[in-house]
Amino acid sequence: MLYHLASVFLALLFIIQGKYVRRVTPKLPEPAGRREGTYGSGTPLSLLIIGDSAAAGVGVELQRYALVGSMLNTLGPHYQVAWKLMAKTGDTSAELLEKIQHVESTQAFETVVISIGVNDVTGLTSSRKWSSNLAFISQALQDKFGAKRVLFSSLPPMHLFPALPQPLRWWLGVRAKHLNDLAEQFCQTNPQCHFVSAPFPTDRRFIADDGFHPGALAYQLWGEYLARILQEQLIKHA
Template identity: 30%
Template sequence: MSEFRPPRRLRLSRAIAAAQAPVLLPQGRRLRASTPRLPDAPLPWHGRVDGRGESAASGASRPLRLLVIGDSTAAGVGVDHADLGLGGRLAEALSARTGRPVQWWAAGRNGATARDLVRQFLRPALEQPYDLVFLTVGANDALGLRSARAFRRDIRRILERTFAAHPQTALLMSSLPAFFRFRLLPDPLRRSLYRHSQALEREARALVDAHPRSHMSPPPPPYTEGFFASDEFHPSAIGYRDWAEFAVDDADSVGFLRLLDDH
């Protein structure tokens, strides 16, 4: 069987962006100058959601342990309390699906790439065991026009090191943002970012979905009214809720959450 080759527009996404640089670079500078820079959610980046009908003190069942690791979305940019960010919202969605309490932690940094996670955050984050690791990365790799080969290498390292440290964990990776739906992005910057993000996502999906204990979410549905924070780039509390519910619903629908039953 011949090897599958991605569409030419994905294979050449960096070259196309480079050719458009005289237009894209000024657009990017104007966008950075005009877009408000929102802070991370205040610390602490951890919390607990009780299981169905359970008080925090009852201890009826061991909580699922969730790590959210990644970029600004792991850091809760766009909300004023970490419980309303991705970590807290994923814990809510998981608890609602499983009926179990969920203890969650988040690690990462605004602006982090996959390489930054490998070099700075992964090892300390994996010092304790987790039942589920949620990986949210790639947007900054796309914004920085990192090569698909480099991104694939870093995702492979994240997978290898996560499962080497905790063979029985499960890893769920988010799809990359649907940049073509970001209203604040002008064309052709919007089209260029989306095209390159799809090239990166294809590489990540091939690795993640090949591992028996990992899964990558499908592309997101259209963003709902109120999804974005005031910068029109990061999710709001509503956006994080919608994202978390979409990711958990998909993981449940394909049977991925059954991996958590053993914990």
């Protein structure tokens, strides 16, 4: 109730604060480094990482310190990972879906990790559209890449982002939690999909200079956690 009242009565303030944040927040580039390859030794594993700026690794300078690098470092001693990163700053769930549907690829990926949703929060994607996009993304991943396992990583705690002023920070945080709840509900009804409640650290030293994206330490923890969840699932279904 409070969220909906704030949406009506504080709408103008949120717009002003949003424009201010976009104007003063540093625009960090996506990190340099390879976006596909083979890494490690052991049991073959195919891995696709897709999504927005966090999936792309914004907040660090090199992919080796980003999400993909952290996951590969954890999986590498046990698996030979054929991997690919398909992520872009600013993408919403709708834009991600469109890219999946139109990508030209004959490569199959058994496992897909998705980080998406922050731009759906700031772009005010409706609850119905968000849930619909998740369903279409899941199906498109199966059709396009033969995905057998889709890990949806939770949205970060936007109510704690230093770059966001109050009350905009609180308002976006409530929306992010709601989209997380919807994603978890979706995964509970789709056996091939798994919602991963990532342990995003809230200490300022884990956040990039823009106050919005993960820093190297956060990517390390996030990637290691996702890799461990994936390993548990692979062992369980071996």
